[in-house]
Amino acid sequence: MRSVALMQKYSNRLKRQNKSIGFVPTMGYLHKGHLSLVRRSAEENDVTVASVFVNPLQFGPKEDFKKYPRDLKGDEAALRKAGTDVLFYPEAAQMYPHPYRTYVDVEYLNDTLCGRSRPGHFKGVSTVVAKLFNIVKPDAAYFGQKDAQQAVVIRKMTKDLNMDIRLKVMPTVREKGGLAMSSRNSYLTPGQRLDAAVIYKSLKLARKLINNGERSLARITEEMRKLIRQKKSARIDYVDIVSADTLRPVKTIYGDLLIALAVYIGSTRLIDNLKIRVR
Amino acid sequence: MRSVALMQKYSNRLKRQNKSIGFVPTMGYLHKGHLSLVRRSAEENDVTVASVFVNPLQFGPKEDFKKYPRDLKGDEAALRKAGTDVLFYPEAAQMYPHPYRTYVDVEYLNDTLCGRSRPGHFKGVSTVVAKLFNIVKPDAAYFGQKDAQQAVVIRKMTKDLNMDIRLKVMPTVREKGGLAMSSRNSYLTPGQRLDAAVIYKSLKLARKLINNGERSLARITEEMRKLIRQKKSARIDYVDIVSADTLRPVKTIYGDLLIALAVYIGSTRLIDNLKIRVR
Numbered sequence: 001m002r003s004v005a006l007m008q009k010y011s012n013r014l015k016r017q018n019k020s021i022g023f024v025p026t027m028g029y030l031h032k033g034h035l036s037l038v039r040r041s042a043e044e045n046d047v048t049v050a051s052v053f054v055n056p057l058q059f060g061p062k063e064d065f066k067k068y069p070r071d072l073k074g075d076e077a078a079l080r081k082a083g084t085d086v087l088f089y090p091e092a093a094q095m096y097p098h099p100y101r102t103y104v105d106v107e108y109l110n111d112t113l114c115g116r117s118r119p120g121h122f123k124g125v126s127t128v129v130a131k132l133f134n135i136v137k138p139d140a141a142y143f144g145q146k147d148a149q150q151a152v153v154i155r156k157m158t159k160d161l162n163m164d165i166r167l168k169v170m171p172t173v174r175e176k177g178g179l180a181m182s183s184r185n186s187y188l189t190p191g192q193r194l195d196a197a198v199i200y201k202s203l204k205l206a207r208k209l210i211n212n213g214e215r216s217l218a219r220i221t222e223e224m225r226k227l228i229r230q231k232k233s234a235r236i237d238y239v240d241i242v243s244a245d246t247l248r249p250v251k252t253i254y255g256d257l258l259i260a261l262a263v264y265i266g267s268t269r270l271i272d273n274l275k276i277r278v279r
Numbered sequence: 280m281r282s283v284a285l286m287q288k289y290s291n292r293l294k295r296q297n298k299s300i301g302f303v304p305t306m307g308y309l310h311k312g313h314l315s316l317v318r319r320s321a322e323e324n325d326v327t328v329a330s331v332f333v334n335p336l337q338f339g340p341k342e343d344f345k346k347y348p349r350d351l352k353g354d355e356a357a358l359r360k361a362g363t364d365v366l367f368y369p370e371a372a373q374m375y376p377h378p379y380r381t382y383v384d385v386e387y388l389n390d391t392l393c394g395r396s397r398p399g400h401f402k403g404v405s406t407v408v409a410k411l412f413n414i415v416k417p418d419a420a421y422f423g424q425k426d427a428q429q430a431v432v433i434r435k436m437t438k439d440l441n442m443d444i445r446l447k448v449m450p451t452v453r454e455k456g457g458l459a460m461s462s463r464n465s466y467l468t469p470g471q472r473l474d475a476a477v478i479y480k481s482l483k484l485a486r487k488l489i490n491n492g493e494r495s496l497a498r499i500t501e502e503m504r505k506l507i508r509q510k511k512s513a514r515i516d517y518v519d520i521v522s523a524d525t526l527r528p529v530k531t532i533y534g535d536l537l538i539a540l541a542v543y544i545g546s547t548r549l550i551d552n553l554k555i556r557v558r
Contacts, residue, residue, distance in 0.1 A: 008443045018295050101386045102405070102439030108380050126381070127440075134441040160381030161406075162413040164287045 001088050004095075004135050010086065011049075011137040019046035023138030024084075025129060028052035029069040029183035033173040035082040037142035040170060042083030049136050050079050051088040053095065058124030069186045088136065095131065104130040106153045106160070112247045113149050113260055114271060117237050125150055126157045133163055140166040144173075146180045148258055148273040152247055172272070174200065180272045187268040195231040196265045202227045202239070203274040206259050210278060215253045217241055228263060237262035237269060244275055254278050280367050283374075283414050289365065290328075290416040298325035302417030303363075304408060307331035308348040308462035312452040314361040316421035319449060321362030328415050329358050330367040332374065337403030348465045367415065374410065383409040385432045385439070391526045392428050392539055393550060396516050404429055405436045412442055419445040423452075425459045427537055427552040431526055451551070453479065459551045466547040474510040475544045481506045481518070482553040485538045489557060494532045496520055507542060516541035516548060523554055533557050 001007050014021055022041030026034050030052075041048040052075050059065035072089060079087055103123055109115075110122035133141070143151045151169045158165055173181045178200035179193065188196060202224040209220050221239045228234050242249050244256040260273040280286050293300055301324030303316045309331075320327040331354055338344035351368065358366055382402055388394075389401035412420070422430045430448045437444055452460045457479035458472065467475060481503040488499050500518045507513050521528050523535040539552040 016297050102436045106381045131441045157381045162410045
């Protein structure tokens, strides 16, 4: 389905029929992570809608909007196989007709971690997700833990704006070497792909240090940095240990924490994270 | 109904029963203008929901949030008589639980006219209306033309965010002397109430000048100002002739225009406007 109006009509009909709608919003070029969301939605709802829309609003002027990988044919086949009932793939001109002026922004959560390196990114994310929610009218929506900050921002938006939608955040799906699945992995050369495994290794190292009793934030993140620096292709954007709730740096290793990082492998920016609970 | 969750449950049930919901959001202390919206909604929908909520977010720090007039008992009786089925009157603590972080903002339309004198006002309006729409889930929502800029902002928000809601903007209801009905009229002394009639008189003067062929913006607004200045209690905030669509000042008297003004009568800020079409 391409048309906003038709999608809304279809969702309205489902609601009148008392059918539940599960929704998986994506930017396409789907991997096993996306498909795990679709499968869960298909299990839990009468109808599963997936969207494929590369949202210009969440890319910075120097980022990879133009070269972001696209494969609608492949996506369609994979979505169908995983249990998608409706593929919604609107045109940018229909999503943002000129002059477009309305933005949804989740303050405080939008300017840490990735928000620091990507100003405006989360404003673009919350705006497009609010729009997609209003178009698809889901009962439940599915997101991946790989984009941890996105999940926190969307959860807060949903709560603050009283959107009557259950959010499900599903575990990160990884390659055999541990690299988190991401559409941007397609940018990596075979050598870079091997190097990129260091990202998840650094997260596991941090978890091991904490489990072994290490409580110095500086030492943990420095050990992570040291490990990552061993790869010539790697350049660290950030390595942070933050509250899983507020996304702000913690002073002590205690409570529900998110170890999060962004690393450039060559010119490809990759993110990953691990949630831990320390008592 | 006081509870957000109960209101949503109730609206969901109406949707499953294929019943249409008309919605009249208000800040209470209702007058004939509000009640004309309720009556129209009752005519056009199966169920009419009215909300009474004095939204702290749309008041500036030096504005009249605290002293804004309230009369829930009177409102309830008037709403019932006019055909309201459900009165939704949430508590501020439930609408904005701490920490509240998510805002809906309609750029460009939020900083002209009243937005210039009331920075943040329309951000507060669009945010609360987005929340109320998500809670009440109306098919149609009713607003008054007296708050012309609010109507333009909400219409743009609804369109940009793909909210599947029909908006109806109903004519301003006036006192016998021409003064636009407003909850804030209750602040006026009897003498000030007489003086306040000059606001609508200045709008009618502008319309007459235009109908008689006057095409100089400066002369029209200067005639309006002169008339208003004859009242000692009056202090002009702004007098503008803008495009009814973009709310930006026009250079020539042509097309769909809004003659809009805000005038302090004593310490009470009153607004009014007239839409005209010049061909």
